[in-house]
Amino acid sequence: MRERRVAVIGTGYVGLTTGACLAAVGHRVVCADADHRKVERLGRAEVDILEPGLPELVRDGLDSGRLTFVGDSRAAVGEADVVFLCLPTPMGVGGAADLAAVEAVADEVRSALRRSAVVVNKSTVPVGTTERVAALLGRPDIAVVSNPEFLREGHAVQDFLHPDRVVVGAADQEAGQRVAELYAELDAPVVLTDPASAELTKYAANFFLAMKLSFANNLATLCERFDADIHDVVTGIGHDPRIGRAFLDPGPGWGGSCLPKDTHALLTVCEESGVDFPLLRATIDTNVEHQRRLVERVVAGCSPGNGSLRGVRLALLGLTFKAGTSDLRDSPALAIARLLKERGADLYAYDPALSESPPDLSDLLTITDSPERAADGARACVVLTEWPHFRELDWEAMAGLLEAPVVYDFRNLLDPLRLDRAALSWEGIGRSYAMAG
Incomplete structure (x- = not known):
């Protein structure tokens, strides 16, 4: 060379x-x-x-x-x-x-x-x-x-x-x-x-990945309706090499530094060029609706009864858009946090990549220095980023700190049997308690 x-x-x-x-x-x-x-x-x-x-x-x-x-x-x-x-x-x-x-x-x-x-x-x-x-x-x-x-x-x-x-x-x-x-x-x-094909390749790749994630999140909702197991369903279809297993895990929506801006940019290009691409718009809309649906689950379980979370403290585990990074850009965890805040919740969060609250988040939530501090006095715990060591937390101690024994695991990260032994109720996405256990 x-x-x-x-x-x-x-x-x-x-x-x-x-x-x-x-x-x-x-x-x-x-x-x-x-x-x-x-x-x-x-x-x-x-x-x-x-x-x-x-x-x-x-x-x-x-x-x-x-x-x-x-x-x-x-x-x-x-x-x-x-x-x-x-x-x-x-x-x-x-x-x-x-x-x-x-x-x-x-x-x-x-x-x-x-x-x-x-x-x-x-x-x-x-x-x-x-x-x-x-x-x-x-x-x-x-x-x-x-x-x-x-x-x-x-x-x-x-x-x-x-x-x-x-x-x-x-x-x-x-x-x-x-x-x-x-x-x-x-x-x-x-x-x-040629240059145009190379430029479009990048946008097409990110759109396709976003589409797979929106598909997985919608499929998880369907699994909940019919008592099916999303993990088994996506494993079953993922063995087909035409589909593949990657990017089929449900979660709190997709985000990060690339997918949101690139899908919106591609949509703008389509509109400006007169190309109708309804699948692209549906991919974006599905992501937004999925996040609203998850927030409604928390509201239904934690609201005093009037649909409001005013005065309700919630513990959030994870804020970065995925584990292994300190990047908060267009994080789905923050999108969920903002929707919870709109309903009146008081949010206390822990993320191992963040030692203090960024200035632009100070009005949204309070960063704590440990999961236990986040959970102390909270009505429920919401897992939003798939940091592996959340699995190994002392969940018995966490249960003693929470006002209600509920963990919303929006990454399907935790072991439900482990939480059951800690006297905690586990709620995942697209998986019933019995199936996940």
Whole structure:
């Protein structure tokens, strides 16, 4: 493999993983970020992101000299053969992706790019963004390529170094090959295509995963109606290779940094292009309705009788959008918490990834330093994130702290027999007590 000089603009989840992993496979990488304090911390291998293996890769890259961090994007790209744009594209007005950061960086670096460099959109962007960035750069000698990421939080390093596929979309095939060659050491299938197809592949993948989760949550409701077991049903259909078992576990709805914004962005693209895609809209609506249904279960079990939770204290276990991450972006746990708060509940929460309440959550709930403190005096306990060690809690002690012996396990995480021995009533999703036990 030929060593390449790579610049990565943005050191968020995708950017830092991309930079550290490309350095690990032998390239020379300069990562740039506008946050100078963050750059200083990364230069000391201080990684704020909770991601297994990432701090070690950053330290290895720094020690080898293959990885450096700077606060100036123009300086980062000056000697680079390939420049990755790993910038936030949050949900904007009306659900469309906000490309302000991508456009600002393109404008900033265009005159600093070396001749014949390749600019790569790694950010998740709408169809047509590759051409848009090329137009903003205004450099006929610079090729712009789409190379979407498929990283799972909590498994990002593993996913980058052992990918299912590498997708590269380029109008200039030589430029596409140059980007594909960066991954030569990873021995992954490469899909070389046009930019529009690559951009749409990312949105299609996330929409399909969201659709599977909405399907599983609706199916769980059907299981409850007929006393069927959702675990057995999805295991039965999951053995079919055309369906697969992944993303079929019911829960408190889907969320995170990608699925909500990407499904809404794709819906906006469909509407703007005149394409009717009712399945996409139904996937989003089903997620919202599922969360409301779960909240109604809590209200039915904990309300004094008037449908209100005013004055009712609830213990929430888990706030991050999934276990293994500290990410709260579009967390389904927070969506449930907000709906409970609207009904008047007083919320006390514990999450092992959070040591204190973020400022924007101070009016919503109180962060505690242990599950026991959250449960002390609560009417019921609601499990919202699948942190494994919640299974091993002293549930006898938890039972003694709760006002009512009820645990709403909206991740189907806990052992109902274990809770039964602790004199606690267990309520899961799509599973009766007898089946789960």
